[in-house]
Amino acid sequence: MADIEEILKRIQSHSGVEGAIIATSEGIIMRSTLEEQITVQYVALIQPLLMKTKKTLQDMDSEDELTHLRLRTEKNELIIAADKDYFMVGIHKPSP
Amino acid sequence: MLVFHLKFVFGCWDNVFPRFALSPSSCLSVLVPGGYTVNPSVMEITHVYAKLRSEFGRQCLFSDRPEEVMVDIHPEPSLASQFILKTRKDQGLQACRDMSEHQVNTERFESNSCGMNHVEGGWPKDINPNDVEQTIRFRKKVEKEENYINSLQHLGSVMEHCIKQNNAIDIYQQYFEEDEELEESSELPSAKTINILRDPNEVKRTITGLSWHPDGGRKLAAAYCNLGFQKNPKDMSLDSYIWEIENPSCPEMTLKPESPLVCLDYNPKDPHTLVGGSYNGQIAYWDTRRGSQPVEYSSLEHSHRDPVYKIIWLQSKTGTEAFSASTDGQVLWWDVRKLSEPTERLVLDPGREGNLDRALGAISLEFEPTMPTKFMVGTEQGLVVSCNRKAKTAAEKIVCTYDGHHGPIYALQRNPFFPKNFLTVGDWTARIWSEDIKESSIMWTKYQMSYLMDACWSPVRPSVFFTVKMEGVLDIWDILFKQSDPTLSVKVSDKALYSLRVQDNGQLVACGSQNGEATLLEICSGLSTLQKNEKSLAAA
Secondary structure, eight states, X not given: OHHHHHHXXXXXXXXXXXXXXXXXXXXXXXXXXXXXXXXXXXXXXXXXXXHHHHHHHHHHOTTOOOOEEEEEOSSOEEEEEEOSSEEEEEXXXXXX | OEEEEEEEETTEEEOOXXXXXXXXXXXXXXXXXXXXXXXXXXXXXXXXXXXXXXXXTOOOOEEEOOOOOOOOOOXXXXXXXXXXXXXXXXXXXXXXXXXXXXXXXXXXXXXXXXXXXXXXXXXXXXXXXXXXXHHHHHHHHHHHOHHHHHHHHHHHHHHHHHHHHHHHOOTTOOOSOOOOOOOOOOSOOOEEEEEEEOOOSSSOOEEEEEEEOTTTSOEEEEEEEOOSTTOOOXXXXXXXXXXXXXXXXXXSEEEOOSSOEEEEEEOSSOTTEEEEEETTSOEEEEETTTOSXXXXXXXXXTSOSSOEEEEEEXXXXXXXXXXXXXXXXXXXXXXXXXXXXXXXXXXXOTTSSOOSTTOOOEEEEXXXXXXXXXXXXXXXXXXEEEEEXXXXXXXXXXXXXXXXXXXXXXXXXXXXXXXXXXXEEETTEEEEEETXXXXXXXXEOOOOSSOEEEEEEOSSOTTEEEEEETTSEEEEEEXXXXXXXXXXXXXXXXXXXXXXEEOTTSSEEEEEETTSOEEEEEEOHHHHSOOTTHHHHHHO
16 A cells, blocks of 8 residues: 555656556556546556557467557656556657 | 480480480580481481490499580571561569559548537436435445545545646646747648538539638538520429538528529628518518518519629628619619618610610629729620719719620639729630729630639738639639649539629638539638738739
């Protein structure tokens, strides 16, 4: 329990991090530093994307595995670290 | 003594004896008198071969001997007369299957956009997501799993690594500025149909007027009307539509006049207002924010007596003035705030007397925002009348006339880059005139196969203009490139094309046809982007 708190705190301590979300691969939100509505929207949209990406990679090379997915947009960057059962989303706004 | 006959019937071996290859050049050593005879009637060669009985079973001894011509058959020229010499033909052969190219267009599909409501999901069946206690319990349970903590730690470190990377260097930075592209497009000119906007009613009407939305041109307003004299079927709808180009399945808005609209125009200053001229001569004014009914109508007594063929907004301080032309011979000025009466009236009388009986019917109008006092009218009789608005008396209003066409002038437009030159289209030609030269046009196309119905300059390229014809063809002319023929001819539809408008960015062209279809075409970049010295070349 404390470890998880520590992990989240460490991530948030970096400059530019807007928020972090931890969820299971089915979409159940475990912890989040953002408010609920936004978190629900993020998880609901990212979870299928993650599933699709994993499936795609597996089709291409069955031994390969997804480590993380970076989604750079104009305003910020979404870093999605994925595991077999859980995934973590970090919203980062890098300074130019 | 046995005599064996070996018969050759023209290359066909007829062996009776054990097989050994016998060619005319080698022969058996034993050649007992017999020799050979040629029987020309049957074309047989008989070779008699005799052997002593006692010598049977002995191996054969072969020996070579020089060739002997057995038969010499010369070609008979008389036979050649039975054959005809065929012309030589070159035919390429390729060892592959015959293939043909087809183009298929998919069925029009209707798409709908709808929103999605996100609700938290993924919970196992026995847990109700709304019940807070249950969810907390579930969460606590998950958190206790060892797997959870381990994987999270790993994920956390991955995440941190990425974040640190981002903070250190902007990895998406553009290192080299892209070189400016200086290519001269040498591609073939082409136009591609992007979309067809169809009249949703059962009874199809002609698209007589088109106007692009002034702000970016994502919307197109089309006026639908059946121009045939008294040909309106009973259940013909009176509506005109505003279409959004992205959504061809249904119009964005309907405009409901009392009588079908012949022409309409978006106000260049205020993209929400439109003015339209209808078949019965009235002018109507719409505000798209206020709905489909016209906000105001001009009164019947003061309007035109014939269909209003063209209406254009004027440049004015208030942004509310427009003028219209009709075949009853009048050009009327209106202030849309007060449509009960026109503000000004001009009768197109060549005798300059203001006599309505002798007036010429007007079909097209031209107004150029940079020259607000002058305007031009194209008439049914083939005359272009250039007028000055500021003149005090009716007589002085008509400045000069240009006579050129044999039939009604369906389109009239000044070149947006060189306002002294204007383009007229009527009968079977398109002509370019210069204002100062009154006798005849400076340039004209040769007589086309069918009637030209509308024309437009390209707003982007000073030497390019578009025309549409009765046979459904859109022509793109580039006067710098080729003056005798259109640079590109595109067959847009089987029905006649009645109207044409180019979008402000020069790339999209909308043509309206007789059966109510507006086709949107995208012109290739070679015809829509300005070339370097075009302006100066065109000025020459």
